[in-house]
Amino acid sequence: MKFKYALGMLFLLLQIGTIIYARFVPERYFCWAPYDEHTKYAISIKINGELLSKQHIKKRYHYQAVGWEPRAIENVFNLIWEYETTYGIDDNAQVQVHYSTNGHEEKVWKFPK
Helix, strand or coil: CHHHHHHHHHHHHHHHHHHHHHCCCCCCCCCCCCCCCCEEEEEEEEECCEECCHHHHHHHHCCCCEEEECCCCHHHHHHHHHHHCCCCCCCCCEEEEEEEECCCCCEEEEECC
C-alpha cells in the first residue's frame, strides 16, 4: 500500500513540476491550459537565391507554409530550426517567418539569425 501511495504522489509531483516548468519556457508544451495564443504565420525559404513554393515548404517541414498556429509560435520556430540544423544543414537555406500573434503587429523571425 505504501508503494502505491508513493508512486501516486511521485506521479502528481511530476505533473506539477512539468506544469510549473512550462510556465517559464516559450514552447509551453505541458501547461494544461487553453491555448491563449493564436498566431497567423507565413514561411518563406530561399535556397541558392531561389524561393521555394508552398508545396516544397510543406514537404520540407511536414507543416503548412501559410497558416494559423493555435499554440506558441515557438513551436514553428523549433520545427524549422531542428530541420535546418540537421537534415537541411548543407542547403544553406534562408528562412523567414512573418507572424502576428493575437492580432498584434507583424514580426519576422529569421534563420539563420
